[in-house]
Amino acid sequence: MQVRVVLNLNCSISDAGVVNTLVSDQSLPGNLSFLGVTVDVVYQRLLAVVYNHSDPSNCALAAYDSRAPYHRLFVTTLYEPASSTTAAGANDVTVDFSGNAYVSNSVSDLIWKVDLEGKAFVLSKSKVFTKTPVEPGMLHSSCGLNGIAYCSKGYILVSQSNTGNLYKVDYEDGSARSITLNRKLTAPDGIAFRRDGVLVVVSQYKLYFIKSDDNWMEGVVYDETALDFESFPTSVTVGAEDRVYVLYGHAKEGILGNSQRDQFSILEVRSEDESAGEAVWMYVLIGDLDAKNGDFLKQIC
Numbered sequence: 001m002q003v004r005v006v007l008n009l010n011c012s013i014s015d016a017g018v019v020n021t022l023v024s025d026q027s028l029p030g031n032l033s034f035l036g037v038t039v040d041v042v043y044q045r046l047l048a049v050v051y052n053h054s055d056p057s058n059c060a061l062a063a064y065d066s067r068a069p070y071h072r073l074f075v076t077t078l079y080e081p082a083s084s085t086t087a088a089g090a091n092d093v094t095v096d097f098s099g100n101a102y103v104s105n106s107v108s109d110l111i112w113k114v115d116l117e118g119k120a121f122v123l124s125k126s127k128v129f130t131k132t133p134v135e136p137g138m139l140h141s142s143c144g145l146n147g148i149a150y151c152s153k154g155y156i157l158v159s160q161s162n163t164g165n166l167y168k169v170d171y172e173d174g175s176a177r178s179i180t181l182n183r184k185l186t187a188p189d190g191i192a193f194r195r196d197g198v199l200v201v202v203s204q205y206k207l208y209f210i211k212s213d214d215n216w217m218e219g220v221v222y223d224e225t226a227l228d229f230e231s232f233p234t235s236v237t238v239g240a241e242d243r244v245y246v247l248y249g250h251a252k253e254g255i256l257g258n259s260q261r262d263q264f265s266i267l268e269v270r271s272e273d274e275s276a277g278e279a280v281w282m283y284v285l286i287g288d289l290d291a292k293n294g295d296f297l298k299q300i301c
Contacts, residue, residue: 022046023070025062029055036092036103036148036190036235039066043099043116045073049090059090061103061114074118078103091143092190094150096171102148102156109144111158111169124174131178132163140187140204147191147201147236153215159188159201166191166201168216180218181210190235194242202236202246205229209271223273231265244269 023046035049044067050060063073078090089107096102099116102123109130113123134141143161150156156169157179164185169176187203194200199219201208209223227233231248238244248265 022066023048023064023072025064025072027072028062028075035090038093038095038101040095040099040101042097045095045099046070047093047095047101049093049103050075051088051090059088061090061093061101061112061118061120063101063118076114076118076120078105078112078114078120089144091146092148094148094156096150097152100171102150102171104145104148104158106143106146106161109160111145111148111156111174113171122174123171124169124176126167126169126174126176128167128176128178129160132160132165134162138162138187143187146189149191149193149199151193151216155216157191157199157216159185159191161187161189164188166199166210166216166219177217179212179216181221182219183221185221189233190237190247192236192238192244194238194244196242198242200236200238200244202227202233204232207233207236207244207246207269209273223271225269225272227269 028050029052031052031054033051035051037046037048039046044065046064046066048062048064050062052059059079060075060077062075065071065073079088089105091104091106093101093103101114103112103114105112108125110125111123112120114120129145140161145158146161147159148156150171154171156171158167158169159165160167164187166179166181166185166188167176168179185201185203185208186205188201188208189203191199191201197211199210201210206227207225208221210219210221212219227246228248233246234249235247236244246267246269248267
């Protein structure tokens with residue numbers, strides 16, 4: 001889902017809730033959004049999906065050095081006016097150990113691959129992505145492929161908001177298949193792997209904990225935690241010791257054009273089943289932020 005950017009800003013937030021500015025790219029056009037962001041640990045880069053509703057030609061992937069002074073390395077356009085298969089809709093991003101980035105497209109249900117030098121091409125536009133009927137009239141009906149995560153075993157997983165599906169995609173040939181789950185996900189958005197192989201999936205309503213014993217031919221939702229849907233969580237990431245953090249992005253306000261919010265929160269969420277009966281708890285890491293001109297996306301590094 002969309003999250004507005006203040007001055008094209010990216011921030012890092014420590015486990016203690018300390019906020020530091022990483023990138024403020026004034027050379028990018030105004031009225032942009034950074035949607036998904038990820039950290040390329042191997043090549044020390046910050047990757048951010050750039051999107052502009054009023055000008056789809058500004059749909060792009062931006063790469064920055066993750067070391068001060070955080071120089072921009074490239075901006076790669078992910079929109080080709082002559083091709084209907086690459087309509088505007090870039091959303092989330094993940095990266096493999098070779099520096100290849102994978103970007104989901106929520107409008108055209110496709111996945112781009114962007115190499116280390118910034119060269120982009122469509123990796124997958126599988127017919128599997130459009131096989132499940134979409135229920136019209138829902139808030140998420142127009143949002144297809146969304147959260148995306150790389151697995152070192154040779155594939156990526158991607159969520160689809162308007163069907164509740166998860167897909168396994170080969171990161172070389174783009175072949176895809178739907179993952180069979182024991183229960184349906186409601187409007188899944190951001191996803192992330194824990195180090196133990198558990199996939200965490202955030203939606204507007206819940207955080208799902210999913211595991212698989214067969215390389216994601218099938219998956220089991222073994223726990224879920226209710227979230228504050230009015231705060232519209234959009235993103236999830238995993239920090240030290242497999243701690244799971246959810247961003248309350250208030251995305252609905254951004255969709256409706258309200259860019260005046262100056263408070264956001266990131267919460268640590270634990271699985272009740274894994275806590276041996278202890279209550280699930282949430283810890284607010286940040287509160288007031290100087291973001292009076294709009295929302296922005298934050299990534300725990």
